[in-house]
Amino acid sequence: MSTPEHLAQGGSAPAPTPTASTPRPVLVVDYGAQYAQLIARRVREANVYSEIVPHTMAVADMLAKEPAAIILSGGPASVYAEDAPATDPALFDAGVPVLGICYGFQSMARALGGTVANTGAREYGSTVVRVAGTGELLAGSPVQQTVWMSHGDAVHAAPAGFDVLATSDGSPVAAFEDRERHLYGMQWHPEVKHSVLGQEALERFLYDGAGLEPTWTPGNVIAEQVQAIRAQVGDARVICGLSGGVDSSVAAALVQEAVGDQLTCVFVDHGLLRAGEAEQVEQDFVAATGIRLVVVDAAQRFLDALAGVTDPETKRKIIGREFIRVFEQAARDVVAEAGAHGEEVRFLVQGTLYPDVVESGGGEGAANIKSHHNVGGLPEDMRFELVEPLRTLFKDEVRAVGLELGVPEAIVWRQPFPGPGLGIRIIGEVTGERLEILRAADAIAREELSAAGLDREIWQCPVVLLADVRSVGVQGDGRTYGHPVVLRPVSSEDAMTADWSRVPYDVLARISTRITNSVPEVNRVVLDVTSKPPGTIEWE
Incomplete structure (x- = not known):
């Protein structure tokens, strides 16, 4: 990873450094990706100011913002489809450092004369890329690294003047750069945590490729x-x-x-x-x-x-x-x-x-x-x-x-709670009685998680009342026909994606025992072990 000290040693024609009071933005051009804002957020994590603009914005309007650098996002389209968003080649002649990611990478390659085609071998999820050259973007990277891919098309030939930096089984050209023109691209998504060295690659573009300093706080x-x-x-x-x-x-x-x-x-x-x-x-x-x-x-x-x-x-x-x-x-x-x-x-x-x-x-x-x-x-x-x-x-x-x-x-540090409140944690009609049942169960779950010191480890733990569902139980030597409640503990960084939290069994046991003992209308406690995606954090 580059550092301010490294930047002070020089490099190839760095872009002017923004100041805290009047920062020049890194523009993230949104091609319809769910994670365009995640790219902007990763840029801000590198302490560099960023803004998102639509791909429909004219190049002249982008340049009027005096960007310090530009990042082209991913997107769902195929670059050679008739109605696919195109990238104006004039963008690459403006002297502004540009990084293309996924669709943005392919769009850059096509606009500059490279070849993009459907390989017939799609790459989705965790993928191993082989670093074929040192270059600036991947300097210091291991020969192989795990990245996150999501594409069916691939760059088959880089444009003239570009060095190929990496390949994969489904991507003949998985990354390239033209250091003289400060143009860079990669097929994978560096903004997601599944790309193990993704943040490092973004920071190399920002600090080395664009010559920026980490001053945004x-x-x-x-x-x-x-x-x-x-x-x-x-x-x-x-x-x-x-x-x-x-x-x-x-x-x-x-x-x-x-x-x-x-x-x-x-x-x-x-x-x-x-x-x-x-x-x-x-x-x-x-x-x-x-x-x-x-x-x-x-x-x-x-x-x-x-x-x-x-x-x-x-x-x-x-x-x-x-x-x-x-x-x-x-x-x-x-x-x-x-x-x-x-x-x-x-x-x-x-x-x-x-x-x-x-x-x-x-x-x-x-x-x-x-x-x-x-x-x-x-x-x-x-x-x-x-x-x-x-x-x-x-x-x-x-x-x-x-x-x-x-x-x-x-x-x-309070756990997130949705604006609609318990109204969307009751599956079925919302009534006063059902709200009281859910409040009691929720309070127990929160107390036990806090007592176990898990408040900061767990992003959120919705408790859901399945109000329109009944299950047979045995309480006090008698048959019951009560409601189930669902515990939904999740771990996340930004709520865009989440995984279910591995809460210790003894904590889950205490929560279950207390709820079924203290809330007479509830006779069953179940655990939701679904990630996001495919499930959302809240049930409704």
Whole structure:
């Protein structure tokens, strides 16, 4: 891996170094990949500022952003299909360092005169590549390394002037570079952790190929977002939908940093919260931040709206709609209380993260996996303008920003909890009785995981009530016909992918025993051992 000291020793015509105050971005050109934002996130992990732009953006418009480097993402198309996104060859004559990944690699090869064809031997998943030359991009790499592939087409011949750096069984040209022109490409996905040396390759492109220095930090993110919030909001009034989770808490802290007492946080107790959650928000968060908080008890309103509803997408949309309606009334109340007659609250702050956007069908070519209440679940006639300062960030980045802002660790490291709450952890109709059953089971699971010291090892552990399922059991020498609950402990880095957590058996045994002993309606506890993909973290 390159270091700042290595960079100081020189290299071939490095690009100008960005400063913390006015960074020149690394542009990630999105060709419809689910993981375009993951590339941008890996660039930021290397402490280099990055932005995503669509592949439809003209080269002149990209260059107007004065990029320090450009990365071409993967994508689902075949480069020689009639309607495939093409790459303008002018991009490669602009003097800006470029890295092509997967589809972007093939598109670069084709645009510059190389040959791309279908080999008939697709490569998906873990693949071994053979490093054929040292080069700059793979300098110091072992002769063989494990990478993550996902392609059916392959580059058969590199363009003139390029050196072939690596090959695989299904890729005659798996990586290449033209050091003189600062053009690089690889067939595999360095942005995913399954590519063992992927981050090192990205950093070699950034530090050596583009001559950048690692100066971008959470503090820069804060400064950028504070400036953007002030520009968007001006002197207008703002309300924030506060759930008490890390996302909305950090979003609120950012907005308070930007506009101070123009912000009022609104905590909606929708009756779908876990045990003790409302009290934690009212006491811990306010005590830590000093933010003005208005609490709205809307539990019955949400229960009435969800009565008889079992479809998960409908649940999410109902919850999203009711949130906005409650916020609209809260905004009117905030203005009335302040005596600011005729003044409107125009802006609503939300803790939307990028995984929410991706799964709700946002971005270029992304599929709609499920509508998050704060993205795809918002009503079309909503009156607020949204302020979403975390929309391009992943959870771990949000935590870093929160710590930088001084948000207490107890809030920053809290396990994620979905905005729709327990409403999407009840499989079936949401009722008051079912919510109480699930709250009791969830509280036990959280207590035991905390007691075992697993809070930071486990990303999240949803407890799911299979309300429309019954199973026969034996309790107190008698037959029972109770509900099963599902434990869904998962480990993840960014919620885009996840694996089920290997919780010690003795901890699982304590959770199961306590739930079946203490929650009479539950007579069976089961464990979900599905990764994401194919399953999502939440069941609904």
